[in-house]
Amino acid sequence: MSGRSTALNRSSRCEHTVSDHAASPASVHEMEIRVRYQETDGQRRVHHANYLTYFEMGRTEMLRAHGQTYRDFEDAGLFMVVSEASCRYQAPAEYDDLLVLRTRVEKITAASIRHGYELIRDRRIIATGTTVVVCVDREGRIRRLPDWIVGG
Amino acid sequence: MSGRSTALNRSSRCEHTVSDHAASPASVHEMEIRVRYQETDGQRRVHHANYLTYFEMGRTEMLRAHGQTYRDFEDAGLFMVVSEASCRYQAPAEYDDLLVLRTRVEKITAASIRHGYELIRDRRIIATGTTVVVCVDREGRIRRLPDWIVGG
Amino acid sequence: MSGRSTALNRSSRCEHTVSDHAASPASVHEMEIRVRYQETDGQRRVHHANYLTYFEMGRTEMLRAHGQTYRDFEDAGLFMVVSEASCRYQAPAEYDDLLVLRTRVEKITAASIRHGYELIRDRRIIATGTTVVVCVDREGRIRRLPDWIVGG
Amino acid sequence: MSGRSTALNRSSRCEHTVSDHAASPASVHEMEIRVRYQETDGQRRVHHANYLTYFEMGRTEMLRAHGQTYRDFEDAGLFMVVSEASCRYQAPAEYDDLLVLRTRVEKITAASIRHGYELIRDRRIIATGTTVVVCVDREGRIRRLPDWIVGG
Numbered sequence: 001m002s003g004r005s006t007a008l009n010r011s012s013r014c015e016h017t018v019s020d021h022a023a024s025p026a027s028v029h030e031m032e033i034r035v036r037y038q039e040t041d042g043q044r045r046v047h048h049a050n051y052l053t054y055f056e057m058g059r060t061e062m063l064r065a066h067g068q069t070y071r072d073f074e075d076a077g078l079f080m081v082v083s084e085a086s087c088r089y090q091a092p093a094e095y096d097d098l099l100v101l102r103t104r105v106e107k108i109t110a111a112s113i114r115h116g117y118e119l120i121r122d123r124r125i126i127a128t129g130t131t132v133v134v135c136v137d138r139e140g141r142i143r144r145l146p147d148w149i150v151g152g
Numbered sequence: 153m154s155g156r157s158t159a160l161n162r163s164s165r166c167e168h169t170v171s172d173h174a175a176s177p178a179s180v181h182e183m184e185i186r187v188r189y190q191e192t193d194g195q196r197r198v199h200h201a202n203y204l205t206y207f208e209m210g211r212t213e214m215l216r217a218h219g220q221t222y223r224d225f226e227d228a229g230l231f232m233v234v235s236e237a238s239c240r241y242q243a244p245a246e247y248d249d250l251l252v253l254r255t256r257v258e259k260i261t262a263a264s265i266r267h268g269y270e271l272i273r274d275r276r277i278i279a280t281g282t283t284v285v286v287c288v289d290r291e292g293r294i295r296r297l298p299d300w301i302v303g304g
Numbered sequence: 305m306s307g308r309s310t311a312l313n314r315s316s317r318c319e320h321t322v323s324d325h326a327a328s329p330a331s332v333h334e335m336e337i338r339v340r341y342q343e344t345d346g347q348r349r350v351h352h353a354n355y356l357t358y359f360e361m362g363r364t365e366m367l368r369a370h371g372q373t374y375r376d377f378e379d380a381g382l383f384m385v386v387s388e389a390s391c392r393y394q395a396p397a398e399y400d401d402l403l404v405l406r407t408r409v410e411k412i413t414a415a416s417i418r419h420g421y422e423l424i425r426d427r428r429i430i431a432t433g434t435t436v437v438v439c440v441d442r443e444g445r446i447r448r449l450p451d452w453i454v455g456g
Numbered sequence: 457m458s459g460r461s462t463a464l465n466r467s468s469r470c471e472h473t474v475s476d477h478a479a480s481p482a483s484v485h486e487m488e489i490r491v492r493y494q495e496t497d498g499q500r501r502v503h504h505a506n507y508l509t510y511f512e513m514g515r516t517e518m519l520r521a522h523g524q525t526y527r528d529f530e531d532a533g534l535f536m537v538v539s540e541a542s543c544r545y546q547a548p549a550e551y552d553d554l555l556v557l558r559t560r561v562e563k564i565t566a567a568s569i570r571h572g573y574e575l576i577r578d579r580r581i582i583a584t585g586t587t588v589v590v591c592v593d594r595e596g597r598i599r600r601l602p603d604w605i606v607g608g
Binding site for chain 2: 040041049094
Binding site: 212 | 378
């Protein structure tokens with residue numbers, strides 16, 4: 001078990017580069033994801049739609065690593081809705097693989113955040129992706145991102 | 153395409169037996185489900201958790217066949233929460249199989265409904281299941297089922 | 305039920321424009337998708353990852369409308385793996401919505417196909433997307449697309 | 457992050473009671489599961505089908521805690537197929553909840569294993585379940601469980 005525990009200790013790590021404030025474009029978050037059997041398909045690979053779910057986990061855990069939770073965000077009446085998503089699949093991921101997901105904030109506007117993602121297995125990038133999430137209220141109107149997200 | 157259209161014409165059929173009022177324990181609903189690639193797993197079979205999603209589709213379409221929708225139900229501030237679910241898997245379902253799901257109301261109490269399910273391929277039952285759903289309000293309190301569900 | 309049956313009769317329709325051979329860039333396929341409760345998330349919308357599953361259903365049914373099945377394709381030892389996917393989400397889809405998915409072949413190369421997608425509700429486009437699938441064999445080596453797919 | 461790391465250190469723990477050999481009915485495995493947004497549905501709860509996926513994770517991690525992996529099992533040409541599954545849902549799980557899944561081997565026969573599960577949040581059981589998995593070969597024929605699983 002020790003190997004795995006070590007791995008899990010590293011999970012949800014946040015590294016700061018150059019500028020050192022949270023959620024800035026310079027920050028990078030890493031977490032580990034163990035591929036579930038349910039996530040594979042008849043090709044014995046992770047079904048491609050699940051990568052978007054992995055990316056969402058990256059956003060969630062990046063926020064938590066900065067001391068916030070997306071649950072708090074929704075409890076405050078704000079929601080992040082995905083307006084764009086893309087992924088390039090370079091090598092398959094298989095059941096039980098232990099992947100590293102690297103999440104970066106690439107761009108922040110008044111009401112949206114663009115994240116970039118790298119999915120890594122054995123130090124090799126197997127997929128890259130981007131998403132744009134937009135901040136809306138309960139009625140679906142676009143709202144400014146709260147300062148605690150923008151400013152970190 | 154004609155074969156498929158014929159099949160789809162039959163989808164969401166409701167047969168009445170013995171007593172002839174809707175949603176009674178005697179009513180049976182049938183619908184067709186085409187297995188999606190995403191629903192399979194590394195064993196090239198439908199992942200077993202998806203059967204519960206199929207059963208939910210059976211409940212939804214049975215209600216629609218009686219002229220109601222579960223969406224209306226939620227819009228009225230009521231929710232059906234699943235309190236029990238079980239499934240026996242007798243033969244695998246594979247990608248692209250065209251399955252028939254047969255849904256029955258087995259028992260109705262003041263606040264709950266027990267459904268029974270048969271999943272069929274080529275006239276052979278490949279799985280059976282049951283669920284119990286309980287009627288609650290927004291706060292999660294148990295509520296009486298509305299008359300239009302009970303009485304049909 | 306008649307309304308729904310009518311709708312389902314229309315499902316998986318294939319319209320030809322300009323040039324009239326199957327699977328050419330000019331062909332367009334349409335199918336209907338009823339949103340499942342399981343596909344929604346805590347925002348009461350279809351979770352964004354499910355759109356990629358819808359697109360996959362569009363590819364499957366487009367092939368079937370041309371008299372082939374993707375199952376036959378795999379039985380012949382060939383696999384379509386997704387190398388790129390993207391989606392722009394313009395308006396949310398909700399539980400029980402009856403959506404129309406329009407699938408187009410945008411480009412065919414020796415070993416890959418680029419599809420474009422429009423997801424429509426009430427004659428309004430709510431999302432657009434693209435995927436690139438690549439033909440590989442059991443060992444994952446890139447292979448030429450069989451003639452029956454390219455030539456239609 | 458320390459709180460979470462502590463939690464993760466405890467993940468995938470295996471406690472032995474009374475008799476002290478692995479995979480015996482007396483062994484209990486515990487792991488933590490963070491609820492993903494994608495796992496919730498329009499009721500803002502974990503969709504009930506996902507509990508079966510959680511249980512599968514429990515089986516996988518229990519095996520790993522005993523020094524084996526289910527991947528090895530499949531690589532040896534054997535498969536565990538689910539023949540029965542059931543769940544009782546007592547209280548909802550919500551997005552971002554940190555759950556504890558407790559997995560027990562309840563019964564082992566020549567070719568099958570019955571597991572029992574408890575899903576716990578804040579020291580309270582919110583769901584219980586059972587599954588029966590059967591050992592089959594590539595052709596789907598029932599096979600004896602290998603000694604390393606039975607004898608531990």
